[in-house]
Amino acid sequence: MNTDPDQPARAAPTDISPWAVMRPVRGQIGVAMALSAASTLSTLAALGLLAWLVHGLIQDPGTMPWAALLGAAGCTALAYVLRVQSFSQSHAAAFRLEQVLRTRLSQHLARISLGEAQRLGAGALAKVMQDDVKELHVFVADSTPLYARAYVAPLLTLVALLWLDWRLALGALAVLALGFVAMNLAMRDRAEISRRYHLAREQVGAAVVEFVQAMPVVRTFDSGHATFGRYHRALEQYLEIVTRWYREAGLSARLGLAVLNPLPTLVVLLWCGALLIWQDALAFSTWLAVLLVGTGMAEALMPLMSLLHLIDKAKLSIGRIEQIERLPALAVAQRGKEPLPGDTSVVFEEVEFRYEGSESAALAGLDFRVEPGTVTALVGPSGAGKTTVARLIPRFWDVTAGRIRVGGVDVREMRPETLMQQVAFVFQDTFLFATSIADNIRLGMPGTDMAAVIAAARAAQAHDFIMALPQGYDTQVGERGIFLSGGQRQRITIARAILQDRPILVLDEATAFADPENEAALVRALSHLMRGKTVILVAHRLSTIRDADQILVLDRGRLVERGRHHELLEHDGRYARLWRSYTQAQQWALGAHAVEEQAPTASEETPA
């Protein structure tokens, strides 16, 4: 959209034009701006007619100048109607734009890699979709008509003044020019300082969040000054930038305020006019017309200053919206042409993966095969890449080299639905939707009858606690419903996976459980889930996986050992060390005078 006349001249903090975001509704915005311009024209006409009215009264004092009076009334009404229409169009366009942008963003999020979505964070994404889109409203709805007027009004006025009397026009123009210069001086280096201003604001924001969130730690540890000092420093930096901005721009801004005010123009026009009339070089009614029409010329420029500030603010939001829209969508195989998986094996072939922007590979040269119906455990210290391996299978990201095959087919050549019908995932972060428990269990399978849902819940050890809830399976979960404990939530997600009954299961074992009784139930639930499946398990508690068909030991993204439990122990390498520290950790008990049979002072032993 190229309605912004001085767009190329202004160096923006970001390279994007804020007007581009309006593309989906630019027709309607154009209409709104045109209506606003028409309204301005109509206002000027009404003012001209008022002067004509006085002119009529001077010429013929005894007659009612109906034409001028009705004309002025009509033009005023018209101007008003046009203005209301303009705003109503621009608001409608802004609301439609909000809907379009949110829809587009939500669709796009369903197509990008889940890893990217996770890296940005669900909360941050939601904030962009909600707050940043909303932030555009003032810019799109309120400022577009004003923007049109701020440019059209002075221009039309000048034309009218030149037509009425060129000498007075020059006087008004001089004032306008002075104001314009002052304003431009005030706006000088605006892009740079406004960038620094927003930066400082963000720092203040971060310091505030830290200060508030960390208050428990602050109170116990910080005898007072470190955190408060950081908060204080951020505030002082901000104060310094703002006062500098005011100081640097202050004089010219104040000058602008003083000049772009009706009084100076009025005074100039009154003096010039009076002198001209004194010289008999001007008719009173012309003068009056100039006074009525021309005084507002400079005033119309005023909103530009605050509008530019608004546009700067909108740009920050637009930048964040564009950042999401620019995330590449995952390549998806075309319908019909895709090969179908032959069995339930999972194969990693020379898989390399690096996170975007990271120099070192998170996974390298990973080569293994999971036979149908077997259990493979991934173990290793934190940061070894276990979870990354699990997440590459459902294509949270795509590998940077090598390939992953499920049932013999490269996951990138399968359509997402085909892939997902093969593989079920149970991750640590259990997520339930704000609907009924039954709907949470049969997510994605809306037709499933209650008997199947209940059977899955029973197998997942969830049936009993669900029945104890006020509305049983119809109980609503989340913000507006019941709050479940971590263990209960986990069992519901397991029930979901049991119901889905897919041949391959990728499982990220939980590291922490809410309480012992929950843990026992959870373990039984997992047993049901894993039966008869090809299982890839990210294990944190090594005792679980002693009987796995294959244990893959990862360290810093590489496969360092593989084999069964006893083989690996015999080999006495990385796994054996992990196993020893695991057993040691299991035996630790607080306090040196530990109880007899539980912990033979494990803490004093040296670890591997």
Add this chain to the structure above:
Amino acid sequence: MNAETLNPDQTERLTLVPWRETYRRLLTTAGEHARGLRASLLGLVVAAALQGLALACILPLFIALLRPQPEWSAVFVWLATMTLLALLATVARWRAMGFDFDGRMCRATHALRVQLGEQLRRMPLERLQDKRTGELSAMLLGNVDENLNYALTVFNMIAAAVVAPLVAALVTLWFDWRVGLILLLVFPAIVPLYRWRRPLQDRDKRRVAAAHSRTYADILEYTQGLPVLRAACCEGEKAERLQQGFAQLREVQEQAERAAARPAILIASVVELGLLLVVAAGTTWVVLGSLDLAVLAAVMVMVVRFAEPLANFINFTTVLGIIEAALARIEALLAIAPLAQQEPQRTPDRYDIRFEGVSFRYAQSDTPVIDGIDAELAPCSLTALVGPSGSGKTTLTRLLMRHADVQAGRITIGGVDVRAIPPKTLNGLISAVFQDVYLFDDTVRANIRMARPTASDAEVEAAARAAQCLSFIERLPQGWDTRLGEIGGRLSGGERQRISIARALLKDAPIVILDEPTAALDTESEVAVQRAIDALVRDKTVIVIAHRLSTIAGADRILVIDDGELVEQGRHQQLLAADGRYRAMWDAQQATKDWHLKEALSV
């Protein structure tokens, strides 16, 4: 994040605040700059009045000019007077706006923010941990300048829209009472009109805000649930419902817009009609010969100048609402009293802890989370709190740290009620290590040293060594001077936990609280953290909340808490023998301890 608190500017009930109240609050928030602010506000009123007078000079000017024989001397006298008044108005406004431009307003909001920050440190922690208050406070602290910096600008607009026309109308009264009266009726009338429609406007705003927070909740659910949705192959279906929500939001927005437009149209019509009335009546009176044409012409020039400020006034009423709300919230936040200090203040000299009939419930809740707990913790003993999640274990430790005060009973340290111990002393007595570790955006060294700012480098390093931190700190890109804000994500849970333990070690407080410190760690980290904890708890009075019962089996005393009540207490063996709640938990845990795959796949 709680969706309802997203935009407090809109969700909060904006009752009609008297302007006098807003004025008082504004001056209060200006603190030491209150005098300057008052002078500045007065200056703006004076400037507006002078502007009204300057405009009114057109009346005698036109009268002198339109006489059959123009009185040129009078014309130029009035021109000069008007120029002078305009200059004075400009000077007055220039000086008044100086409060903004020479940075006094910024300094005032800066001081206010510092004051609000201090207040956060004083108010009961429980209030701050309440999500809504916490987020509101953060928002307030973040936006206070944006909200208040427009105060002068808005006030200037109100003055220009109300005072200047009023003065001009009063002067007109003197030239022609009928025209003056119409002017007086039209312009000031918009103020009560505006006040009258405000509650209506607020109701619509709340409706839109509610729709927004619904949409936000839906969006958040969608972005959070995306992996699950994709795994279940129903992201399309969910997205469709989400998009229906967007369409509904738009409908609500449009409805509210239409509803808001009606009163706005009414007000604008009153103004426009009033202006036309002045012109029509004036013209009629001129034709009838009862009004000087010069007066009509002058009134036209004046009245046209008032239209713009009036339009601005209407546009900026939203900002006025925001300022009013911000001021009210600042006052409310500053009014939260810190926990009452019992006199005389005392400092304990031994560190046994007693809970005597302690009961507590949160402010918004009817049911107690802690209900009549009695327990005695000997000095340098190890006490474990066990029980299902949500049973009140963490609340009990928070009460000891005085995040809030008990409603019944009391908690003593060394025989001294915690409410009689000065807050700083109390904080000095207790170290806490939580499951979630908060690291600050500062260097590793500063993150540890914050526990005792006077500690030497050697002492900081000794604490880090005892907490098993040295090996990984030395691996960091800039070692001890690495800023954790930039690499915080690269530290593992165990490493973060060890830094927090180093902090606690350095602080060397006689009482240590451990809240599931090893719950979310991987095996190797766990061993290191366990060793760090061993160093920390030596010769301390320790309270530990633990899930894995084997880790606390050696405790001097185990308190089993369920639903806020102490259901069992004793040593491990005693509790096992008692065959109660603890025994059941222990058995459940033993049963899962040896669970492994063979069992899973063969059952």
